[in-house]
Amino acid sequence: MLVTVDEDSATPMYAQIVTQIRHGVATGAIKEGDRLPAAKELAEQIGVNMHTVLRAYGELRDAGLLQLRRGRGAIIRQGSKTKASQVHRMADRLVTEAKRQGVSKEELMGLIERM
Amino acid sequence: MPGRRNFRDVELVYLPAIFLAALLVPVASAGLLLPERVVLVMRSLENQVAIQQPSVDVRILFGVLSVLWAACWLAMFLSDREGAPSPWSQTVYGLGAIFLTVEALVVITGAGRSSEAPSLAFGWFAATFVTSFGGMYLATRLEDGRATTESAGDESGLRPRLEMSSTQKAVWIGSQRAWGYRFTVIAFPVMLAAMVIVNATVKGAYPVWGIPQWLVMILLCGYSLLVASVEVVVGHKDVSIRGGPLRVPLKKIPLDAIEGAEPIDVRPWDYGGWGYHPKRGRTAFIMRGGDGLLIHTRRGRDVVVTIEDSEQAAALINDLLQQGSKDGIAISTA
Numbered sequence: 001m002l003v004t005v006d007e008d009s010a011t012p013m014y015a016q017i018v019t020q021i022r023h024g025v026a027t028g029a030i031k032e033g034d035r036l037p038a039a040k041e042l043a044e045q046i047g048v049n050m051h052t053v054l055r056a057y058g059e060l061r062d063a064g065l066l067q068l069r070r071g072r073g074a075i076i077r078q079g080s081k082t083k084a085s086q087v088h089r090m091a092d093r094l095v096t097e098a099k100r101q102g103v104s105k106e107e108l109m110g111l112i113e114r115m
Numbered sequence: 116m117p118g119r120r121n122f123r124d125v126e127l128v129y130l131p132a133i134f135l136a137a138l139l140v141p142v143a144s145a146g147l148l149l150p151e152r153v154v155l156v157m158r159s160l161e162n163q164v165a166i167q168q169p170s171v172d173v174r175i176l177f178g179v180l181s182v183l184w185a186a187c188w189l190a191m192f193l194s195d196r197e198g199a200p201s202p203w204s205q206t207v208y209g210l211g212a213i214f215l216t217v218e219a220l221v222v223i224t225g226a227g228r229s230s231e232a233p234s235l236a237f238g239w240f241a242a243t244f245v246t247s248f249g250g251m252y253l254a255t256r257l258e259d260g261r262a263t264t265e266s267a268g269d270e271s272g273l274r275p276r277l278e279m280s281s282t283q284k285a286v287w288i289g290s291q292r293a294w295g296y297r298f299t300v301i302a303f304p305v306m307l308a309a310m311v312i313v314n315a316t317v318k319g320a321y322p323v324w325g326i327p328q329w330l331v332m333i334l335l336c337g338y339s340l341l342v343a344s345v346e347v348v349v350g351h352k353d354v355s356i357r358g359g360p361l362r363v364p365l366k367k368i369p370l371d372a373i374e375g376a377e378p379i380d381v382r383p384w385d386y387g388g389w390g391y392h393p394k395r396g397r398t399a400f401i402m403r404g405g406d407g408l409l410i411h412t413r414r415g416r417d418v419v420v421t422i423e424d425s426e427q428a429a430a431l432i433n434d435l436l437q438q439g440s441k442d443g444i445a446i447s448t449a
Contacts, residue, residue: 001287001288001289001424002277002285002286002287002427002431003285003286003287003288004279004283004284004285005283005284005285006280006282006283006284007282007283007284008280008282029424030288034290035290035346035362036288037288037346037348041348042286042288042348044350044352045286045348045349045350045351045352045353045355046284046285046286046350046351047284047350047351048284073362
């Protein structure tokens with residue numbers, strides 16, 4: 001699974017990592033039981049601060065997607081796919097409904113950004 | 116990487132087979148009898164424990180099963196040219212590993228007996244071994260002239276790219292489990308632990324087992340765990356490959372040592388089967404057939420690892436190399 005972060009993006013880097021790992025779990029690119037590299041290793045490989053990755057991992061743990069164990073890295077929890085894909089399913093429904101009601105992509109994006 | 120293959124290119128598929136070969140060479144050279152010196156060494160290793168030979172019936176049974184396995188192996192190869200890990204081929208492969216392990220253990224065990232005794236078992240095992248290698252030889256002859264690896268990427272021959280902007284940073288993470296991962300990870304250590312406990316608590320539980328037998332079991336267990344899964348991380352510093360549930364570092368290739376990468380279609384038999392195959396000019400980590408990543412190093416060595424979505428991994432490597440050259444990062448040409 002590819003994880004990219006853009007330094008110029010308005011979205012914080014930790015949030016970019018969270019979104020992509022969540023997406024990877026939802027789409028099956030990362031499977032339940034898979035192990036992610038330790039925060040230090042991932043930070044070194046991607047070229048960001050370790051605390052950025054730790055914060056991302058923390059968010060994913062709090063969301064019930066990741067299990068963090070000292071010395072064992074981060075493991076994708078069982079049942080994560082269902083949790084992660086719930087948001088995807090809801091997003092699909094939202095997009096379908098927006099199209100049905102004639103809401104443009106820009107309007108929809110504007111609505112989400114106001115949240 | 117097209118080219119003709121010959122018998123020298125065929126690697127030993129199984130670790131147990133290596134043990135078996137090492138033992139059968141002196142056996143064959145001494146008219147199917149072990150040299151006295153080997154017998155004495157084996158005996159001393161076993162602390163002069165009284166040796167009990169397995170019955171002839173058992174040996175014949177294993178011999179017949181092994182020959183049957185060799186036939187199945189060849190049939191599987193001929194019917195499964197693409198190397199796809201079908202349940203049938205995997206079963207035959209697994210059975211072969213079990214038979215060869217048992218044979219290796221029996222041969223080592225038999226090595227402690229008197230060298231004057233007839234060696235019926237060694238004859239059977241030698242025949243099996245020759246049959247297996249005969250099959251491998253025939254199989255590779257049939258493969259002659261076929262490409263050993265096929266690019267699964269761009270047909271134009273260009274290496275894939277991601278075209279990232281200069282403000283983007285990326286890492287690619289991938290893992291691949293071998294067939295029977297859970298079985299290997301759970302069964303092998305449990306079996307070994309159980310044997311150790313039984314051996315320590317029940318007197319005479321393994322009367323013919325000495326250090327060599329335990330060594331074979333421990334090595335086999337460790338190797339099986341190591342090749343049960345593989346994890347690949349492509350980052351801006353290096354490409355790291357780790358193996359097994361404990362993520363043991365197997366290879367770390369600094370980016371400045373990489374010349375390029377491409378996705379390939381891997382056929383396990385082209386690399387000597389499933390497992391870890393270090394070889395001059397090419398190192399392969401084969402978990403299954405299909406999608407794989409081929410990394411060309413600047414020293415002329417290739418590294419192959421079977422991993423899903425290898426095109427993206429290859430694209431990131433090529434992008435990072437391009438970024439590195441733009442940023443003026445020193446690229447070693449050694």
